[in-house]
Amino acid sequence: MGATFHGPGEGENFELGGSRLSLKVGADGSGGTFFMSETTLASGFIGPPLHIHREMHDMFFVLEGTLTVQVGEERREAGPGSFLCVEPETPHTFANLSGDPVRFLNFSTPGGFESYMRELAAAFAGGDGPPAPEEIGRIASAYDVEVVGPPLG
Secondary structure (H helix, E strand, O other), X not given: OOOOOOOOOOOEEEEOXXXXXXXXXXXXXXXXXXXXXXXXXXXXXXXXXXXXXXXXXXXXXEEEOOEEEEEOOEEEEEOOOOEEEEOOOOOEEEEOOOOOOXXXXXXXXXXXXXXXXXXXHHHHHOOOOOOOHHHHHHHHHOOOOEEOOOOOO
């Protein structure tokens, strides 16, 4: 038996163009069953384009601030204590359209989404400014992310 323990701010940490992500556990620490991160989005951070996952369940639990989420055609403002579980094949996205940072937990099953976050963080760190949408799309397509519409904005 094993265990993973991270205190506040601990874990594998990434900067993603105005977003900070702290990986708390991935496939290696969960027997392949899930991924969890703590994410902080800066005010005005536009998240990913509307997308689906063929296999993955994507979940969000808001800790602080207001996360704007879109599922299909429906948009909602998710404040502290809000939870969203998105089943596979369901179009969804998120953004921080508020004037304050938003902090949330992101869970997904099965595990492995941490590999996408690592590659995406490397793309953000590897150039002058954010990577081109085509580059992000290329990376995303390798990790069960299929773009089906525009980002929130």
